[in-house]
Amino acid sequence: xxxxxxxxxxxxxxxxxxxxxxxxxxxxxxxxxxxxxxxxxxxxxxxxxxxxxxxxxxxxxxxxxxxxxxxxxxxxxxxxxxxxxxxxxxxxxxxxxxxxxxxxxxxxxxxxxxxxxxxxxxxxxxxxxxxxxxxxxxxxxxxxxxxxxxxxxxxxxxxxxxxxxxxxxxxxxxxxxxxxxxxxxxxxxxxxxxxxxxxxxxxxxxxxxxxxxxxxxxxxxxxxxxxxxxxxxxxxxxxxxxxxxxxxxxxxxxxxxxxxxxxxxxxxxxxxxxxxxxxxxxxxxxx
Amino acid sequence: xxxxxxxxxxxxxxxxxxxxxxxxxxxxxxxxxxxxxxxxxxxxxxxxxxxxxxxxxxxxxxxxxxxxxxxxxxxxxxxxxxxxxxxxxxxxxxxxxxxxxxxxxxxxxxxxxxxxxxxxxxxxxxxxxxxxxxxxxxxxxxxxxxxxxxxxxxxxxxxxxxxxxxxxxxxxxxxxxxxxxxxxxxxxxxxxxxxxxxxxxxxxxxxxxxxxxxxxxxxxxxxxxxxxxxxxxxxxxxxxxxxxxxxxxxxxxxxxxxxxxxxxxxxxxxxxxxxxxxxxxxxxxxxxxxxxxxxxxxxxxxxxxxxxxxxxxxxxxxxxxxxxxxxxxxxxxxxxxxxxxxxxxxxxxxxxxxxxxxxxxxxxxxxxxxxxxxxxxxxxxxxxxxxxxxxxxxxxxxxxxxxxxxxxxx
Numbered sequence: 001x002x003x004x005x006x007x008x009x010x011x012x013x014x015x016x017x018x019x020x021x022x023x024x025x026x027x028x029x030x031x032x033x034x035x036x037x038x039x040x041x042x043x044x045x046x047x048x049x050x051x052x053x054x055x056x057x058x059x060x061x062x063x064x065x066x067x068x069x070x071x072x073x074x075x076x077x078x079x080x081x082x083x084x085x086x087x088x089x090x091x092x093x094x095x096x097x098x099x100x101x102x103x104x105x106x107x108x109x110x111x112x113x114x115x116x117x118x119x120x121x122x123x124x125x126x127x128x129x130x131x132x133x134x135x136x137x138x139x140x141x142x143x144x145x146x147x148x149x150x151x152x153x154x155x156x157x158x159x160x161x162x163x164x165x166x167x168x169x170x171x172x173x174x175x176x177x178x179x180x181x182x183x184x185x186x187x188x189x190x191x192x193x194x195x196x197x198x199x200x201x202x203x204x205x206x207x208x209x210x211x212x213x214x215x216x217x218x219x220x221x222x223x224x225x226x227x228x229x230x231x232x233x234x235x236x237x238x239x240x241x242x243x244x245x246x247x248x249x250x251x252x253x254x255x256x257x258x259x260x261x262x263x264x265x266x267x268x269x270x271x272x273x274x275x276x277x278x279x280x281x282x283x284x285x286x287x
Numbered sequence: 288x289x290x291x292x293x294x295x296x297x298x299x300x301x302x303x304x305x306x307x308x309x310x311x312x313x314x315x316x317x318x319x320x321x322x323x324x325x326x327x328x329x330x331x332x333x334x335x336x337x338x339x340x341x342x343x344x345x346x347x348x349x350x351x352x353x354x355x356x357x358x359x360x361x362x363x364x365x366x367x368x369x370x371x372x373x374x375x376x377x378x379x380x381x382x383x384x385x386x387x388x389x390x391x392x393x394x395x396x397x398x399x400x401x402x403x404x405x406x407x408x409x410x411x412x413x414x415x416x417x418x419x420x421x422x423x424x425x426x427x428x429x430x431x432x433x434x435x436x437x438x439x440x441x442x443x444x445x446x447x448x449x450x451x452x453x454x455x456x457x458x459x460x461x462x463x464x465x466x467x468x469x470x471x472x473x474x475x476x477x478x479x480x481x482x483x484x485x486x487x488x489x490x491x492x493x494x495x496x497x498x499x500x501x502x503x504x505x506x507x508x509x510x511x512x513x514x515x516x517x518x519x520x521x522x523x524x525x526x527x528x529x530x531x532x533x534x535x536x537x538x539x540x541x542x543x544x545x546x547x548x549x550x551x552x553x554x555x556x557x558x559x560x561x562x563x564x565x566x567x568x569x570x571x572x573x574x575x576x577x578x579x580x581x582x583x584x585x586x587x588x589x590x591x592x593x594x595x596x597x598x599x600x601x602x603x604x605x606x607x608x609x610x611x612x613x614x615x616x617x618x619x620x621x622x623x624x625x626x627x628x629x630x631x632x633x634x635x636x637x638x639x640x641x642x643x644x645x646x647x648x649x650x651x652x653x654x655x656x657x658x659x660x661x662x663x664x665x666x667x668x669x670x671x672x673x674x675x676x677x678x679x680x681x682x683x684x685x686x687x688x689x690x691x692x693x694x695x696x697x
Contacts, residue, residue, distance in 0.1 A: 005513050012509045116597075117337045117529050117560040122537070129539055135513060138537035141505065210537060211502060212529025212560055214337045220500055252506040259495035259510070263467075 008133045009252040015141045017248020018148035019203055023221065024228045024240040025155060026199035032172045032235035033192045035091060039098040040079060042221040043105040044197045048072045048204020049213045050109055053118045061123050061209070069201030075105075076197025080190050087189075102218060109215045117212040144206045151202060152241060159237070168192060172235070227266045231273045233283025242281060322365040323358070323623055325350065325613050326390030328381045328405075329606075330373035330397040334500035335525050338397075338602065341556045343368070344595045345603040346394060349610035359617050375400045382408045382416075391623040392417065392616070394609040397602065399469040402426060402437075409434035415628050417612050419605035422470040422550075424685065427650035428693040434625065436612070436632055436651040439605045440684065442473025444657060445549045445572050447683045449474065450481040452570065452659045453547055458518045462511045462544075463494040464531070465522025466501065474549035475522055492516050501527045504534045512538060521548040528557055532566065541566040548572075553660055553673040556600040565671035569662040575604035575640070576658050578665065578672040587640035598670060599640075608639055608653065612646070650690045654681045 027041045048068050055064035079101050086093045121127070122140045129136035159165035167188050170178045179185045211217065224247070232243025247266045254262030279285050327346050331339045350366045358364055367388045369381035378401045385393060393416040396405055402421035409416035410432040420439030423430075427441060461482075465471035475494065482489050492514045495507040508531075511519060519540065523531055528551075535541065547570040551557065554573060558565045577588040577598050587607070591599045599607070613628075615637040620627035636645035646653050660673025685693075 005510075008509060008513060009506065012506050016503055016505055115337050115340055117526055119529065119533060119560045119562075119564075121564055127537075129537075135509060136539055136543075138505075140537050210505070210530075210533045212337075212526050212533060214526045214529075216332075216334050216336055216500075216526065217502060220334070220502060224502075251503065252509075255495055255506040256510040256513075259493055259507070261496075262506075263496070263498045263501070 004133050005256060006253070008135050009256045010249055011132070011137075012141075013249030013252030014245060015145045015248070016251065017245040018145050018152070019206055020224060020228055020248060021241050021244035022148055022151060022199050022203035022206070024225050024232070024244050025152070025237055026196035026203075027225055028229060028232075028235060028237050028240040029168075029199075030193055030196040031229075032237070033168055034087075034171075034189055036083065036094045036098065036193075037091065037234075038193075038196065039095060039222065040102040040105060041197070041200050041225060042218040043102040043109075044072050044076060044200040045204040045207075045221050046213070046215055046218040047075070047105060047109060048201035049208040049211070049217075050113050050118070050204075050215075051201075052205040052208040053113070053120050053213055056120050056208075061120070064208075065202075065205050068205045069198045072201030072204070073194045073198035076194045077190055079197070080193035083193075084186070106215050106218050109218075113215075115215070117214045119212055120209050122209040140209065147202075147206060151199070155237065164191065224266070227270050230270050230280060231266075233280030235284065236280065236282035239280050239282030322363045323360065323617065324365050324367050324385075324388060324390040325610070326367050326369070326382065326385030326388070326393040326395075327610075328369045328371050328378065328385060328393065328395035330401075331368070331370035333372035333374065335373050335397060337526050338556045338600070340595060340597060341600045341603045342397065342606045344591065345599065345607040346610040348590060348594060349607060349614055353614050359614060360621065360623070364614065371396050371401060373398045373401065375404050378404045379408050382412075386412060386414060390414070391625070392613045392628055394606065394613055395419070399423060403430060406430060406432045406435035413625050415613075415616070415625055415632065417609040417632070419602065419609050420470075422473045424473065424693070427652055427685070427690055429696075431650060431694060434629060436646050436653070438608050438612070438653045438655065439574065439601075440655055440657055441652065442470065442549075443477045443685050444683045446474045446477030446481065448572050448657050448659050448679050449547065449549045450478050450485075451683075452677075453518065454486060456518075456545065458489060458545065460490040460492050460514075460516045461518045461520050462492040462514055462516035463520040463522065464504075464507055464511060465494065465496055465520075466499050466524070466527060467496045468499055468522075470524065470550060471496075471522030475520070478520070478549065497523075497527065499527070502530050504531045505537070508535050508538050508540055512540060512543060516544050518545045518547060521546060521552060523548070524551040524557070528552060529560055532561070536566065541568060546570070551601055553662055553671075554601040555598040555670065556602065558662070558671040559597060562670060563664065565662060567661075567663045567671070571660065571662075571673070573658045573660055573673050573676070574601040574655055575599050576660065576673055576676050578668055579676070583638065583642065584640045598668070604640060604655075608644060608655070611637060611639060612644075612653075647687075649687050650685075652684065654684060656680055657683060 023045055030036050030038045051068035051071055052064040055067055126140045126143050128139045130139055228243040228247050232239025250265045254265040329342050350364050353364050367385055367390050369384055371378045371381045402418050405416050415434050417436045421437045422442040424441050550572050552571045616628045616631040619631040619635050632646050633648040636643045641656050644653055657679045658676040660676040662671045663674035665672055
């Protein structure tokens with residue numbers, strides 16, 4: 001194995017980690033701001049992919065990239081509306097409700113699109129490859145890395161430079177104080193939840209051309225998300241990014257160095273982090 | 288007065304409900320007396336739920352056909368279904384439910400890990416179970432069950448066809464990508480045993496094992512291509528295989544290396560999602576070449592298309608044959624007695640879309656033809672098919688002597 005092989009795999013890992021980050025960021029945002037574990041995040045992701053399938057057939061992939069996440073976000077808003085009676089109650093109730101929403105969504109997807117797997121083809125100019133370190137690197141993977149990075153940058157800018165981001169940070173820090181200042185916390189909650197779900201929708205559209213679109217993926221994706229968030233910290237956006245990149249790179253290097261066992265690596269990392277720092281690499285310790 | 292009226296109305300309602308319930312239970316009891324129940328257990332949901340459209344209709348059409356012809360032994364046949372979600376830990380419970388429902392023979396399950404519990408359950412309960420597939424050779428040897436029957440070919444047979452055909456190609460190095468499953472391990476194990484014996488110069492560049500429901504293959508693909516193999520040998524099936532193809536195409540993998548598989552990748556459930564964009568040149572075994580110009584297969588394909596608007600897959604044929612075998616065995620036994628059904632299964636041959644099929648009495652293995660083909664397109668079909676199929680028969684299956692030797696621990 002040459003150093004080039006390592007660099008190549010490292011870059012692959014970054015690429016796959018960035019897409020995972022989109023979903024994980026959405027989940028982390030909702031967890032940190034609203035103290036809700038949205039178990040429906042995987043379902044929203046796959047809904048985004050199915051909507052991409054239909055919208056691409058009706059219009060094109062670019063319209064799907066714009067419209068599908070918006071439709072998913074609207075459904076996210078409806079979900080948040082259902083959650084409102086449970087605010088302030090046990091986190092278990094909210095978790096169960098989001099699980100219920102996930103199962104309803106999955107069934108709705110099966111009813112609308114059927115059980116069969118769907119595929120879509122990437123836009124023509126993204127179907128080529130770029131020579132990178134002796135390997136044909138897919139242009140589409142470069143594209144999704146760039147889009148994910150732009151979203152990450154946009155998230156950072158929103159958090160740091162906009163009033164909405166300031167309100168998000170304030171709610172994450174002290175929800176009650178924000179309410180006492182006369183800010184419409186319910187509206188901020190809705191925005192936060194819809195934004196978190198929108199991120200999942202974007203991830204679904206970006207992944208749609210490189211997976212078999214199958215409603216069962218909604219559940220599988222959750223395992224990956226929880227692994228990433230446990231490693232990075234459940235309530236930290238920075239942790240979501242770092243966790244996603246760690247899992248992406250670990251998978252990439254592991255598939256090269258330990259091809260028989262690499263699927264165990266993310267779970268092993270999760271266990272190590274839980275033992276050493278249970279709140280995650282960037283999470284706040286309890287108490 | 289009001290109380291009296293209420294009492295009368297309430298009494299009428301209660302009596303009416305009771306009559307309806309009694310009527311329904313009598314009807315059910317009547318139905319139970321009249322029908323012969325065949326149990327069907329499979330992964331109708333879970334990671335492989337997406338292929339259910341290729342399974343249940345294949346079984347149901349046998350039941351519908353036989354009922355249209357007057358049923359079995361003067362009785363209607365009823366299919367009782369349970370979903371094991373592809374989870375081996377709940378298969379036995381589902382089969383207990385089917386037994387409690389009165390099923391006299393079982394068909395299923397889909398996934399290899401579910402087959403040992405199915406076979407063990409059949410032995411424990413003395414009820415025949417006809418399994419669509421179980422690649423693991425041990426199911427015919429040390430795990431042999433008097434009441435278990437296996438329809439799909441064993442791993443060594445598929446590996447033999449794979450090896451025989453790849454040996455003709457100029458291949459100097461192979462990288463393997465497989466799912467961590469019995470089917471993959473069996474086929475890889477027997478294939479590499481033959482390679483190392485007959486073609487020791489072929490380099491094994493490594494093997495990447497993924498989870499059974501893997502979504503992300505780009506890391507493995509880039510790692511594999513970096514080694515520049517002549518051939519990528521696949522041990523993937525189901526939805527993960529679709530994910531693999533989607534990602535492999537991005538890397539131009541199918542232009543850079545030959546690709547071959549031991550099973551299933553030419554089957555309709557995996558080619559249909561791609562329509563006209565399935566990669567050409569993929570070599571594999573296949574069991575259900577629906578494009579064969581033979582009348583039984585054409586009739587089967589036509590019937591399946593009419594029912595489902597889908598072309599039949601390899602798993603479709605396997606499940607269809609299980610249901611056919613169950614029905615034919617009861618007919619031949621002229622009884623629903625388990626031992627008579629077993630005896631019938633061991634001694635009969637029956638007509639199928641791939642010709643006459645029988646279950647060998649010494650290992651309860653059905654002898655299905657295995658076809659070797661290469662993916663491509665024909666103007667007659669809207670999805671990829673296996674071009675230039677070559678047919679193999681019992682000559683590639685383990686012999687009786689080999690099975691008995693393994694069973695005796697030699």
